[in-house]
Structures are given as structure tokens and as C-alpha cells.
Amino acid sequence: MPDVDVAVIGGGAAGASIAAISAGLGLKVALFERGAIGGSGLNAGCVPSKALLAAARAAADARRAHRFGIRIAEPAIDWPGVRAHVGQAAAALAPNHAEERFRAMGATVVRAAARFAGRDVIDAGGRRYRFRRAVVAAGSSPVVPSIPGLSEVPFLTTDTLFGLEERPGHLLILGGGPIGLELAQAHARLGCRVTVVEAAAIAGREDPECLAPLRRALAADGVVLREGSRVVAAEPHEDGVALRLEDDEQLTGTHLLIAVGRAPRLAGLDLAAAGIAFTPRGVTTDRALRSVSNRRVWAAGDIADPQGLGPRGFTHAGMQHVGIVAKSMLFRLPARLSYDAFPRVVFTDPGIVQIGPTEAELRAAGRSGLVVLRWPLADNDRLVVEGRAEGLVKLVADSKGRLLGASLVGPGVDEMAALFVPLIGTKLTTLTDAPLPYPTVSEAARRAAAEFYTPKLLSAPVKRVVGLMMRWLP
Numbered sequence: 001m002p003d004v005d006v007a008v009i010g011g012g013a014a015g016a017s018i019a020a021i022s023a024g025l026g027l028k029v030a031l032f033e034r035g036a037i038g039g040s041g042l043n044a045g046c047v048p049s050k051a052l053l054a055a056a057r058a059a060a061d062a063r064r065a066h067r068f069g070i071r072i073a074e075p076a077i078d079w080p081g082v083r084a085h086v087g088q089a090a091a092a093l094a095p096n097h098a099e100e101r102f103r104a105m106g107a108t109v110v111r112a113a114a115r116f117a118g119r120d121v122i123d124a125g126g127r128r129y130r131f132r133r134a135v136v137a138a139g140s141s142p143v144v145p146s147i148p149g150l151s152e153v154p155f156l157t158t159d160t161l162f163g164l165e166e167r168p169g170h171l172l173i174l175g176g177g178p179i180g181l182e183l184a185q186a187h188a189r190l191g192c193r194v195t196v197v198e199a200a201a202i203a204g205r206e207d208p209e210c211l212a213p214l215r216r217a218l219a220a221d222g223v224v225l226r227e228g229s230r231v232v233a234a235e236p237h238e239d240g241v242a243l244r245l246e247d248d249e250q251l252t253g254t255h256l257l258i259a260v261g262r263a264p265r266l267a268g269l270d271l272a273a274a275g276i277a278f279t280p281r282g283v284t285t286d287r288a289l290r291s292v293s294n295r296r297v298w299a300a301g302d303i304a305d306p307q308g309l310g311p312r313g314f315t316h317a318g319m320q321h322v323g324i325v326a327k328s329m330l331f332r333l334p335a336r337l338s339y340d341a342f343p344r345v346v347f348t349d350p351g352i353v354q355i356g357p358t359e360a361e362l363r364a365a366g367r368s369g370l371v372v373l374r375w376p377l378a379d380n381d382r383l384v385v386e387g388r389a390e391g392l393v394k395l396v397a398d399s400k401g402r403l404l405g406a407s408l409v410g411p412g413v414d415e416m417a418a419l420f421v422p423l424i425g426t427k428l429t430t431l432t433d434a435p436l437p438y439p440t441v442s443e444a445a446r447r448a449a450a451e452f453y454t455p456k457l458l459s460a461p462v463k464r465v466v467g468l469m470m471r472w473l474p
């Protein structure tokens, strides 16, 4: 006889939501969490990083105020005050993740590491739980590269950075992905020296046309970017830490942050004991997020590797997974995950947004007949009046005018992502016909979409027909 209907391993964004829905449906639920409920997003990810960026934005806005004829002295950064703000942001959101909230819903919260002990058995906290259905939502953790000497130097990851009491004097950041870039800009604006060492190009997944404005902004903030640089050794230094690059150059800093990617937290789950197939990319599932080898088990969030689609390390991917798992596991409805309109945002200033595939990804997938439309944000009235008119809206459509992907860079474009998600796969007329409010940054979406029709509308035959109608029809 099973002890629980639904066992959920991991109380992060994905696992906690599935536990809440299952309990809300009156099912007997056990939620296993070995750390803090809320997971990486609340405690060491989205929330503290965006709170730090908000403080950094306030400092940057003060520095830019002179453009508007407002003179403000160089802002004094009160680091304990900044840390208090970051702490308060997490505290304000913590009640959504409180253990009592789940208990009140009728779920059993087990504050212990869980591991599988059979196809329908989980061991945790010295007890054995037999389940009807289980969801693996154990998340991901920072990858630490094997660099000679790294284990001899004190280094930070995002698991430890937000607990650091002192302000780094000179923060060296290894990795120029979203984590490295967001935290580089935040720290630079808050008065730290920052050097980013990136083995390839920064934001390497993003459309290359979006990178120039970001590189310029980071340079203006004082971030030193070392792209195409490989670290071959790390060693202690009187300043804190030294990194040796391939060409023997040495970079020194007071602190080192490792931000070279995240990997699914597979260790300790003993997935093999339950016959759950996995690879280093995560738990192998079908498109309904159901394990391909143990049909009692589903996976969600950073640890899920839906076959053919690969893992996605975003909170909103986890939220999309929750909907799929609810349909498939709880309601027994057909469910099929698709990332065709999946958005990602780098929350720097300017931000970079990608919705759906990039032009390069579409071409690599063999899509032909692509139409690329661009609208520079230098022409956006809202940004002109705000003195920040830089960036790009780039849309990729098929020959019939159906939107396949959108790449954006500019101030405030993060909020435009939501506009585009439901439009992927639809005709661009949805945008051109919509009265998007003026003056907003979003309005540039309509201008870019209109570029698809303008050449056709202003063609010689159309001009002739319009002229004839004007002159000959009443």
C-alpha cells in the first residue's frame, strides 16, 4: 500500500508548485527538501540577482541624471544597505515558499535529502516512503571547472556570493553567460572593479547583432571583458587570487566568482535504484516529462531533459513543466512540451531577449525562405525622449509572414518578451494591426513587423492600382 499519492523531490520553483497543485487536488503529497524551500531561484538565483541589479540600476540612474540637467554627486554605495535590500527582497517573497503554507494545504514536508530505494520507494530522514507517482525536481548547481590550482584558492559560486558580507574590491568572474554578465554589471555599478574572463564570446547563445550595445554599456560601467581568454591556472595572491591565462598573462583580484554554467543535481538521488534513465544532461523523459524507463516518475525544472529538446535552466521553463506534469500525471491528459516560443532574457541594461529560435538556429536547422526584419531603437520615440535610444528589434519570419523568432536588445526590452511569446507562429499582421500604445519601447515591435509588408505595399503595381482607384472610382 503506497504511503503517498505524489512524492516530490525538491522544493524549488518547479517541485513546490507541483506539490501545491497535487495537494490542492486533495492528493496525499510528500515534498522532500534538504535545504530551503524556494530553491535556487529564491535563495541564490533570480531573486537576489535581480534585487542586486535593481540597486545597481539606481546607482546608474543617479550617474546618468546629468543628461536631464540634474546634477547628482557620485552616489555613495552603502554596501550593508545594498545587502539589506537584497535580503528584504527574498524575505518579502519567502512566505510563498513557507513550509507552513504547504502543511496547511495538507502536504507532508520532509526536511531531508531524499534518495530512491526502489522503483516506487524513496528513503528520506530515516524513513521509507512508498509512492504511486513521483516527480524529480532536484534542480541544478554551479559547475566548477577543473582548472589547476582552483581548489587551492577561495572562490565563490552563486551559492555563496549572496552571503558574502564584504564588497569585493576587484571581482574576477569566470564565464560571460547570463550569470556572469548580470553580476558583472551589478557589481561594477555598485563600485567594484570587475573583470570577466570568457573562453569564447559573451552571451554566446544570443544573436550576435544584439551584443554590441551590451558590450558598449558594460565598458561604460567599467567592466573589463576578456573574451576568447582561457584560464590555465589559479593560485593564491596577496590581493586574493591570481588567474594565469593561456598567453601567460596574470590577472589578479580580491574575489573570484565561477559562473561557467550549471549542471543537474543528479548526485545522491540514486536514480538507478528506481530504474530512472539519466545522462549528465538530466533525467531522460518523453515530451510529457515522464521518465522513459520508470513510468511512475516524472521530472521537472532544471533537472529535466525532455528527449530531443535538452534541458533549460530557467524558472519559467520549470513553470511550463509544471503545467505539463499536471496535465500528464494528475489529469492523465495528453501533454507535449514544446520550446518553439520559449523566451530567455539577460537582465543587463541594456537587456537581451530571445523568443523562439535565433536566426542562426533556424538556418542551422535548415529553414529556408527566412525573412529578417530589423527596427533600430535609435528610432524609438520613447527611448529618444529618455536619452537612451540604442538597441534593435530583429524579427525572423517565414516567407508567408509568420513570426518564427525575435531577438531584442535595448533598455526595457525584458518587458517586451511577454508580448512576443504568444505571437510566435502567428502572422505579423497581429502586430501591424494592433494599436500598441505610444510612446512605448514595445511599439518598435509593430514598426519591425511592418517592414515585412512595406516593400510589398509600396511596390510599383500597388502604386498603380491605388492611383487608378483614386482617380477613377468615385
Ligand SMILES: Cc1cc2nc3c(=O)[nH]c(=O)nc-3n(C[C@H](O)[C@H](O)[C@H](O)COP(=O)(O)OP(=O)(O)OC[C@H]3O[C@@H](n4cnc5c(N)ncnc54)[C@H](O)[C@@H]3O)c2cc1C
Pocket (backbone or CB within 6 Å): 009, 010, 011, 012, 013, 014, 015, 032, 033, 034, 035, 036, 037, 038, 039, 040, 041, 042, 044, 045, 046, 047, 049, 112, 113, 114, 115, 137, 138, 139, 140, 158, 179, 265, 268, 269, 300, 301, 302, 303, 312, 313, 314, 315, 316, 317, 318, 347
Ligand atoms: C544567479 C542566478 C540567476 C538566475 N536568474 C534567473 C532569471 O532571472 N530568470 C530565470 O528564469 N531563471 C534564472 N535562473 C535560473 C533559475 O534559478 C533556475 O532555473 C530555477 O531556480 C530552477 O528551479 P528548479 O525548481 O528546477 O530547481 P531548484 O530551484 O534548484 O530547486 C531544487 C531543490 O531541490 C532540492 N534538492 C536537491 N536534491 C535533493 C534531494 N536529494 N533531496 C531533497 N531535496 C533536494 C534543493 O535543495 C533545491 O531546493 C538564475 C539562476 C542563478 C544561479
Ligand SMILES: NC(=O)c1ccc[n+]([C@@H]2O[C@H](COP(=O)([O-])OP(=O)(O)OC[C@H]3O[C@@H](n4cnc5c(N)ncnc54)[C@H](O)[C@@H]3O)[C@@H](O)[C@H]2O)c1
Pocket (backbone or CB within 6 Å): 145, 174, 175, 176, 177, 178, 179, 180, 182, 197, 198, 199, 200, 201, 202, 203, 204, 229, 230, 231, 259, 260, 261, 262, 312, 313, 314, 344, 345, 346, 347
Ligand atoms: N536571466 C536569466 O534568465 C538567467 C540568469 C542567470 C542564469 N540563468 C540560467 O542559469 C544558467 C547558467 O548560467 P551561466 O551564465 O553560469 O552559464 P552559461 O552556460 O549560460 O554560460 C557560461 C559561460 O561560461 C563560459 N565558460 C565555460 N567554461 C569557461 C572557462 N573555463 N573559462 C571561461 N569561460 C568559460 C562559456 O563559454 C559561457 O559563455 C543559464 O544557462 C540560464 O539557464 C538565467
